[in-house]
Amino acid sequence: MIILNTSNVHLYLIKNELIAPEDVVAGNYSCSFIPSRNRNYRISCTDQSLIVKQIRQQDVEKVESIQVESHVYKWFGQVDALKHIGHFVPGFKHYDQTSRVLVLEYLDGYKDLDTYYNRYLKFPENTGGEIATILFHLHQDSRHYLTREVAGHYLRNRKPWIFHIAKVDPENYTADSPAGKELIRLIQSQSVFVSHINQLKSEYRFNTLIHGDIKWVNFLVKWDEGGESMKLIDWEMADYGDPLWDIGGFFQSYISKWAFKNTQKDSPESLAELKSMQGIIDDFWHTYSTFQGYSPTEKSANYYLAFRFGAMRMIQTCLEATKGRDKIDVELVRILQLCFNVMDKPVETVNLLMS
Known part of the structure; x- marks a missing residue:
């Protein structure tokens, strides 16, 4: 197995x-290392740019992730039923299972939504509608190609790991985070919270291909004379699962950003920012639910279930935020309380958030 570096x-x-x-001989080639949990290299040549990803070590989970990602990118590029969604992802070039190397198109000139928002404190026009279109085609088109049985040969075919948090031994939590262990203990000490998590876990369905890790940094946007272009990247957590998990990820990416950023939730600036995010969520849900052809009853039920899944995903965001911390702070406890409220009284809490 070859270990890649900038020299080879x-x-x-x-x-x-x-x-x-x-290209190399003529000096039309360049290579730069991209700091990451993997060995990532950006390659520029005369007529193309590539990103080369190699797993750093023989870690079962990481090897599994890059294999999943390679399968998904192959499908998008080669399966007719999935070629529409292929327009919204980087192009697949090569996968080497022995050396654990994945080569994809590098998206020159694109910026992720998180970077865009942090700079401009707003989103591009029709962000909600664009993301709804991408997720609709992902969820709908894959139904015509994948079944759970077929997906089981290539994907994990299991529920998101955060659903098992009620049974995790805090002392065996692998992240170097005393605060993470404290957060797990806090959740496990609340019997009603644990009951809501178990109920939500039982409502998770396996019926289509999902991205599995929807968040701002995984949506890239670019503007040129042809207009706006959006791509969805980082398919390591893709799986056969519940499309509402992706929708919940979209909802929580907005709510958690607002919640983590604004300690004074009732300040004029905080309320103005929340109002902006409400508009994008409304636009997204209107577009997605219309494409899906939901009846009024289905639209309402799926909306609140997606928000409950979003609360579950926000618990994962809270756990990720404990990395490197010795203990949890008041703000994390408040966000955890918001997650509980969404699960405990979804209609009341969501309507308050979105009003």
Whole structure:
């Protein structure tokens, strides 16, 4: 197995006919290392840009993730039923199972939504509608190609790990985070909270291909003379599962951003920011539910279930936020309380958030 670095990656790409030797000889080739949990390299040549990803170590979970990602990108590029969604993802180039190397199109000129929002404190026009279109085609088109049985040969085919938090031994929580262990203990000490989590886990359904990790940083946007273009990246957590888990991820990415950022929730600035996010969520849900052809009853039921899934995903966000902390702070407890409220009284809490 070859271990790639900036000095030899060009040899690997030439051997696999991914770049032309002439580009290297003529000086039309460049390689830069991208700091990441993997070995990532950005490659620029005369007529293309690539990203080369290699797993750093023989870790079962990481190897599984890159295999899943490679299968999904292959499907989007090669399966007719999924080619529409292929327009919204980077192009697949190569996967080497032995060396655990994945090569994809590098998206020049794109910025992720998190970076965009932090800079401009707003989102591009029709962000909600664009994301709804991408997720609709992902969820709907894949129904015509994948069944759970077929997906089981390529994907994990299991519920998101955060659903098992009620049974996790805090002392065996692997992240270097005393605060994370404290957060798990806090959740497990609340019997009603645990009951809501178990109920939500029982409502999770397996019926389509999902992205599994919907959040701002995974949506990239670009503007040129042809207009706006949006792409969805990072498919390591893709699986056969419940499409409302993706919708919940979209909802929580907005609510958690607002909740973490604004300690004074009733300040004029905080309320104005929440109002902006409400508009995008409304636009998204109107577009997605219309495409899906939901009846009024289905639209309402799925809306509140997606928000409950979003609360579950927000618990995961809280747990991720404890990394490197010695103990949880008041703000994390408040956000955890919001998650509980959404699960405990979804209609009342969601309507308050969205009013």
